[in-house]
Amino acid sequence: MSDLLTRITTYKREEIAEAKRQRPLAALRERAANMAPPRGFLAAIEQRQRQGEYALIAEVKKKSPSKGLIRADFDPAELARAYEAGGATCVSVLTDGPSFDGSLVHLDVVRTTVGLPLLRKDFMLDPYQVVESRAWGADAILLMLSTVDDDTALAIEDAAREFGMDVLVEVHDGEELERAARLRSRLIGINNRDLKTMETSLATAENLAPQVPEGKVIVGESGLRTPEDLKRMAAAGITAFLVGESLARVPDVESATRALLAQ
Numbered sequence: 001m002s003d004l005l006t007r008i009t010t011y012k013r014e015e016i017a018e019a020k021r022q023r024p025l026a027a028l029r030e031r032a033a034n035m036a037p038p039r040g041f042l043a044a045i046e047q048r049q050r051q052g053e054y055a056l057i058a059e060v061k062k063k064s065p066s067k068g069l070i071r072a073d074f075d076p077a078e079l080a081r082a083y084e085a086g087g088a089t090c091v092s093v094l095t096d097g098p099s100f101d102g103s104l105v106h107l108d109v110v111r112t113t114v115g116l117p118l119l120r121k122d123f124m125l126d127p128y129q130v131v132e133s134r135a136w137g138a139d140a141i142l143l144m145l146s147t148v149d150d151d152t153a154l155a156i157e158d159a160a161r162e163f164g165m166d167v168l169v170e171v172h173d174g175e176e177l178e179r180a181a182r183l184r185s186r187l188i189g190i191n192n193r194d195l196k197t198m199e200t201s202l203a204t205a206e207n208l209a210p211q212v213p214e215g216k217v218i219v220g221e222s223g224l225r226t227p228e229d230l231k232r233m234a235a236a237g238i239t240a241f242l243v244g245e246s247l248a249r250v251p252d253v254e255s256a257t258r259a260l261l262a263q
């Protein structure tokens with residue numbers, strides 16, 4: 001694991017232990033059970049694709065370890081509303097505090113603001129976090145295979161299935177892709193960003209896409225800025241995208257979202 005991921009997973013384990021003390025699983029489960037059922041995340045993506053359109057998961061992102069501050073006047077509700085108005089299919093909400101200035105409260109705020117399905121973007125290490133995600137209104141979770149072993153990945157996936165949530169399984173290389181193929185989730189995210197070097201190359205998704213098994217839905221992640229970038233991904237068979245920085249950075253987010261999606 002890279003230094004950054006080691007640092008993040010270390011504090012994340014402490015956060016999880018503290019959350020379990022403050023809100024035991026039973027209480028969290030009760031809250032999750034009272035939530036409205038999940039909005040179909042994968043279903044929304046596949047519906048767009050069936051219409052011959054790009055599916056965009058637009059990310060509510062204030063800052064990141066690689067880019068620093070992305071949006072100074074950060075307002076998660078306003079950002080999500082602009083994404084929705086601009087034609088996004090789903091919204092990703094970063095909830096990690098220390099590295100991204102995210103919060104579970106953002107998830108709650110975004111859910112009451114837009115009707116789109118929501119991904120909780122965080123570092124999932126424990127099935128407890130899946131219940132937590134549902135209790136705060138997430139419809140899908142991110143599962144990075146670089147941070148969990150196969151048994152943990154399966155346990156997290158099982159928890160998500162129990163709640164009817166979708167799982168975006170994130171990979172960065174061929175080995176992780178092989179591991180992803182053994183999971184049941186159909187959504188595979190290929191992260192163009194190398195978390196060891198922080199370098200982003202669209203060639204990552206281009207090169208891995210042909211190795212993704214039939215029946216999976218590929219999401220191209222990170223470093224996507226222009227309609228040409230999306231076109232390049234589409235040429236490799238990728239028509240669903242996760243985009244944060246390039247949209248969250250600009251003043252007029254709605255127009256930028258629409259412009260990015262113009263085919």
Ligand SMILES: O=P(O)(O)OC[C@@H](O)[C@@H](O)c1c[nH]c2ccccc12
Binds near residue numbers: 144170221
């Ligand atoms: O801001 P970008 O380059 O458009 O990237 C968005 C998203 O792919 C990125 O935030 C991301 C992908 N996988 C992650 C895992 C953890 C934190 C963040 C990420």
